[in-house]
């Protein structure tokens with residue numbers, strides 16, 4: 001019997017005062033445990049579930065959710081209370097091999113570490129503020145006492161720099177939740193994390209893999225490391241604090257049932273698309289959805305402050321993209337590519353202000369093709385940045401020597417690759433008359449061989465991908481790798497040998 005049906009019958013019987021029925025249906029923890037062990041996987045599968053009970057004697061049985069590139073928050077038990085320590089602090093985050101940025105996060109990471117508990121747990125979170133300004137912890141969507149809500153100035157005094165606050169509550173909910181600072185700009189500089197509440201009785205059908213993906217965006221001027229949190233346009237899009245191709249792929253075995261918990265805590269909405277599979281939305285930021293609401297989809301809009309759980313059977317082998325379908329969210333270091341700046345070696349103004357229409361309204365003539373105002377790197381970063389520096393956009397050059405001669409010090413977008421290899425030679429892919437075609441270039445400078453950084457993102461989870469794959473993965477983009485048993489075992493063996501990431 002599914003949990004919702006069981007709940008329904010419990011309520012129906014107890015509500016009607018049918019004592020005999022209620023007695024029969026309300027199970028003791030021992031009875032629940034007995035039933036669950038009868039349902040538990042046998043044989044090799046069993047090992048996977050072993051040791052995952054939240055505490056000795058607990059009836060709960062779940063596989064931990066995995067947050068690629070983000071660690072879990074460890075805990076200890078204190079008289080039946082699950083105790084976590086959470087420290088707010090500035091952190092460095094390498095979002096791609098070529099870009100490390102300054103964020104604020106928790107326990108050395110942004111997004112903050114994932115917290116996992118079992119429905120019914122009593123939880124204590126000892127929170128310390130190592131930031132230079134006040135903050136507080138908000139538990140988004142939690143049905144807890146008001147003085148634990150973490151709304152500074154409303155439900156509690158803000159926690160001052162160097163201060164500490166102890167949150168403690170019992171959690172009766174289940175599903176995909178999250179925590180964040182309730183100071184808006186702090187949230188925009190990375191102060192958020194996932195909080196997974198596993199149900200006491202596992203969801204049916206059970207999944208073999210459970211992943212958490214947090215969606216965020218940042219506005220960072222070229223050559224800068226600190227996001228402009230006031231900005232309303234974004235040029236870096238991240239999943240779990242990494243941009244493609246640095247995101248660690250989701251590794252699943254052909255035939256696995258997979259759950260992916262998508263959480264959006266940013267300024268934009270993200271239509272998340274999965275290739276090659278049809279999924280069902282089985283939960284929201286408020287818990288499990290009734291099965292009667294499930295419908296087939298392959299793209300789900302994850303709105304701001306929303307979570308969407310999607311589930312599917314990974315029955316289609318191969319490397320499948322999972323990405324936001326907003327075209328501008330599939331790019332890194334978002335820059336305009338139209339106009340003369342991509343064709344001659346005179347450099348590119350960095351960060352045109354919003355009032356100048358990102359370089360499309362001002363200039364002579366007032367159009368993106370204007371000779372004296374080429375396109376700009378970044379979209380409307382503003383803040384005194386206009387034209388303050390020029391950065392090469394690596395126009396087409398037949399050789400490294402020609403590039404150096406024309407544009408000394410130009411940024412090398414091939415990131416150390418030799419241009420002569422087939423995987424990295426962009427020029428070989430472009431027609432000789434490209435410059436005379438209106439609209440050129442579109443993707444020629446955005447993705448492809450010149451963005452190849454396979455060797456810089458080498459890790460077990462990327463084993464066996466098509467050479468040059470990384471040149472086509474940018475922004476809010478990762479892979480679901482549905483691997484046949486032999487390749488799956490190989491990747492797992494490599495992971496055991498060289499664990500490359502947390503989570």
Ligand SMILES: [Cu+2]
Nearest residue numbers: 270324326329
């Ligand atoms: Cu998006």
